[in-house]
Amino acid sequence: SAALEGERRVLGKNDPETLATLGCLAYADANLARFDEARPLYQSLIHGYRSSYGEDNSHTLNAINGLAIVDLEQKRFADAEKLLAPALPIYERVFGPDHPKTLIAVMNLGGAIRQQGRNEEARPYYERALAMSLKQFGADSSRTVMAESNLGALERDAGQLSQADVHARNAVAHCAKALGADKPYCGIILDGMATILTREKRYAEAEKDLDRAYAMLSKGMGPDHPRTQDVIDHYVDLYTAWA
DSSP states (O other), X not given: OHHHHHHHHHTOTTSHHHHHHHHHHHHHHHHTTOHHHHHHHHHHHXXXXXXXXXTTSHHHHHHHXXXXXXXXXXXXXXXXXXXXXXXXXXXXXXXXXXXXXXXXXXXXXXXXXXXXXXXXXXXXHHHHHHHHHXXXXXXXXXXXXXXXXXXXXXXXXXXXXXXXXXXXXXXXXXXXXXXXXXXXXXXXXXXXXXXXXXXXXXHHHHHHHHHHHHHHHHHHTOXXXXXXXXXXXXXXXXXXXXX
């Protein structure tokens, strides 16, 4: 923060070095789940890059995606959609329809739409993301694992439990190699699997996956992180269903 203020004073608020420092600070706050602190930083970053480089610049697009991720983590799904829906055609034009950066935008936009309950509208984005990731990176990629888990969650919410189970199990099977054994993001994948098992009334299996997910996330992200709190919510869902 002190370095940023110094750069703003000496170099100006839209100098490339100032904007780079602003971006690093916003990213750090978001990674530490300080989303309220990250939000105005990303908003300033988007304004700075738009003013300096325009809407079609990669820096502008990266900042938009950063703010969209903050929105998704804070469950402000409509706000994320408003950012990403107009940005996706720009990603496709600037980077190409199959570029990894376009893939991330597709995944995040699909998530913003699904979390508002519009499963069938989100499905083409999720299916596209999985196909893109498998083609570019293979089954053991972190992007593929997340895309497969996301599609499983969509099918769970749509009541297509057998299909959801297949995708979730694929994600779990490749998680350790893609993301690292016992790493927090594997906890997110296991948590997704557990929610499907709960719907399938396979309660003991769901409990084991939730136990593993909670251990990974509470250790890696902390017990108060929103992702860890999601696991606690899913314990409540499990034990309520299990009576």
